[in-house]
Amino acid sequence: MLKRILLIFGLLLYMTSAEAYLIDYAPYFNVDMQIEIPDIKEYGQKLRKRYKASLYDKGYISYFDMGTKFKKEFSQTIKYYGLSEGRIKADYEDELLDILRWMPKEMYQYIGPMLHQVPGMPEKILNLPGIKETKNKFPEDIAERFKGRENIEYLSPALYFLLMPNTWDKKQPTDLDKPQVVKVKKPRIDVELPDFLKEKIGVPLKTASKAPATAQKKAIPAYALNIRTVSPSMTTTLTYKDIEAFISTIDIIMDWGYKNHMKKYSELIGGEIMLNTWEKEQGTALTQNDLKDIVNPCQRLVLKTRFAGLYDEFAALVAQKGFTPEEWGYTCDRTIKAFRVADANLGVAYAVKFHRQGYYKTFIEKLPEKWKDEMYAVEAAIVKMYSPIREDVEAVRPYRYEILKKLTEIRGIMLTGPIVY
Numbered sequence: 001m002l003k004r005i006l007l008i009f010g011l012l013l014y015m016t017s018a019e020a021y022l023i024d025y026a027p028y029f030n031v032d033m034q035i036e037i038p039d040i041k042e043y044g045q046k047l048r049k050r051y052k053a054s055l056y057d058k059g060y061i062s063y064f065d066m067g068t069k070f071k072k073e074f075s076q077t078i079k080y081y082g083l084s085e086g087r088i089k090a091d092y093e094d095e096l097l098d099i100l101r102w103m104p105k106e107m108y109q110y111i112g113p114m115l116h117q118v119p120g121m122p123e124k125i126l127n128l129p130g131i132k133e134t135k136n137k138f139p140e141d142i143a144e145r146f147k148g149r150e151n152i153e154y155l156s157p158a159l160y161f162l163l164m165p166n167t168w169d170k171k172q173p174t175d176l177d178k179p180q181v182v183k184v185k186k187p188r189i190d191v192e193l194p195d196f197l198k199e200k201i202g203v204p205l206k207t208a209s210k211a212p213a214t215a216q217k218k219a220i221p222a223y224a225l226n227i228r229t230v231s232p233s234m235t236t237t238l239t240y241k242d243i244e245a246f247i248s249t250i251d252i253i254m255d256w257g258y259k260n261h262m263k264k265y266s267e268l269i270g271g272e273i274m275l276n277t278w279e280k281e282q283g284t285a286l287t288q289n290d291l292k293d294i295v296n297p298c299q300r301l302v303l304k305t306r307f308a309g310l311y312d313e314f315a316a317l318v319a320q321k322g323f324t325p326e327e328w329g330y331t332c333d334r335t336i337k338a339f340r341v342a343d344a345n346l347g348v349a350y351a352v353k354f355h356r357q358g359y360y361k362t363f364i365e366k367l368p369e370k371w372k373d374e375m376y377a378v379e380a381a382i383v384k385m386y387s388p389i390r391e392d393v394e395a396v397r398p399y400r401y402e403i404l405k406k407l408t409e410i411r412g413i414m415l416t417g418p419i420v421y
Contacts, residue, residue: 024376024380025286025377025380025381026380026384028284028286028292028380029291029292029296029380029381029384031292031300031303031329033299033302033303033306033325033329034326035303037278037306037307038278040274040306040307040308040309043274043278044274047273047274047277089122090122093122093124096125097124097125097128098368099368100125100128100131102366102367102368106141107164108134109134109137109139109140109141109160110160110161110163111134111160111161112130112131112133112134112135112137113134113137113139113160114157114158115131116131116134116135117157138152138153138160139163141164142164142165143164143165143168144168145168146163225239225240225241225395226239226241227239228241228245228322229241229242231327232323232330232331232334233330234333234334236330237389237392237395238331238334238335238338238391238392238395238396239395240398242331242335242395243331243396243399243403244399245321245322245323245331246321246328246332247399247402247403247406248321249318249320249321249323249328249332250406250414252317252320252321253314253317253318253414254410254414256317257415264310264313264415265416267310268301268304268305268308268310268415269416270308271304271305271306271307271309271310272304272307272308272416274308275303275304275307276289278307287374288374288377288378290418291377291378291381293416293417294381294385294418295381295384296329296333297332297336297414297417297418298328298329298330298333298336298414299329299330299332299333300417301414301415301416302314302325302326302328302329305325311325334388334392335392335396336419336420337386337388337392338388338392338393338396339396339400339403339404340420341393342393342396342397342400343400343404344386348386351382352382352383352386355382355383356383360379364376364379
């Protein structure tokens with residue numbers, strides 16, 4: 001989490017123009033719900049055996065149940081540890097140090113005070129030259145609009161980054177769509193913004209180009225919107241009845257997952273762990289594999305039911321509304337993508353536009369090598385999240401508030417799938 005926060009700070013400082021290079025990540029976000037998977041029982045036993053072998057036997061069950069048998073080996077281990085180790089290194093320490101060394105020193109005044117307030121922050125980071133001096137210190141260089149404001153010094157250190165002059169003084173809101181142009185060696189890749197996002201940001205639509213009648217996509221007849229789609233897929237178009245049927249499955253699925261003390265939900269988490277581990281072994285996982293769940297949460301949920309051994313139970317649930325698991329996954333993901341666009345505000349529309357056109361590539365290229373791919377994957381996920389077809393968006397619009405109400409009730413997460421971001 002800290003790494004992502006600090007990368008955002010850097011983004012505020014380095015926003016410039018460049019070309020996007022998103023196509024490399026497209027295969028990672030395609031979901032094959034019927035892919036051949038290993039025998040779940042055998043694979044689960046293999047992972048449990050591997051996990052058990054990696055556990056350290058600490059020699060007792062808990063502080064309240066220390067046992068009655070003395071273990072000489074355990075005693076020696078504890079004694080040696082106490083003599084050889086001064087502290088336990090936090091998992092994120094090395095990465096956080098790399099980020100701080102990469103960042104310009106002038107940013108420390110906005111970040112340091114916050115780091116000093118984070119519980120458990122390693123002393124090695126807090127004593128870093130430039131960070132150590134910022135403890136309980138208000139930033140010296142703040143935007144003109146905040147200078148002299150009463151009680152500004154009581155602002156939470158977690159919000160000091162908002163005081164940076166770069167955020168306010170060097171780039172006006174009217175310049176958001178005019179980022180600085182930076183020459184690059186690679187040829188420019190033009191990525192056209194979809195019409196439904198152009199409308200949101202006031203970009204005039206191009207007149208239709210001349211093309212043979214067979215190349216023109218015909219509008220969906222009104223009556224077709226009131227019937228269910230036969231064999232839904234990622235290439236079919238949503239109808240009103242498809243959307244209504246999907247909405248009616250939400251409560252059914254959530255009740256199934258949370259009954260009996262969240263038994264099925266817990267099993268799905270186990271399936272998710274096995275899926276992510278298996279994809280890592282196959283070389284098809286991302287560094288942040290949960291990005292796949294953000295882009296296509298419902299298709300991924302169906303895949304998780306297979307790894308959790310719950311596919312048949314899930315099939316019986318969605319069959320109540322006339323879906324197969326795969327048809328439900330397609331319909332759900334198409335509805336969610338269309339809803340995201342239908343519910344997007346101006347800021348979201350601009351953000352998607354910037355990511356599509358690669359405005360942040362120059363910033364990403366300044367990152368340490370090991371984080372470049374990770375940030376490009378995040379950018380690709382953002383673009384994929386908001387990539388429905390126009391017809392789906394128009395079909396979802398009448399149901400926008402009904403979907404929003406339902407997703408609010410489930411807090412934006414359908415079991416293990418993050419529906420709204």
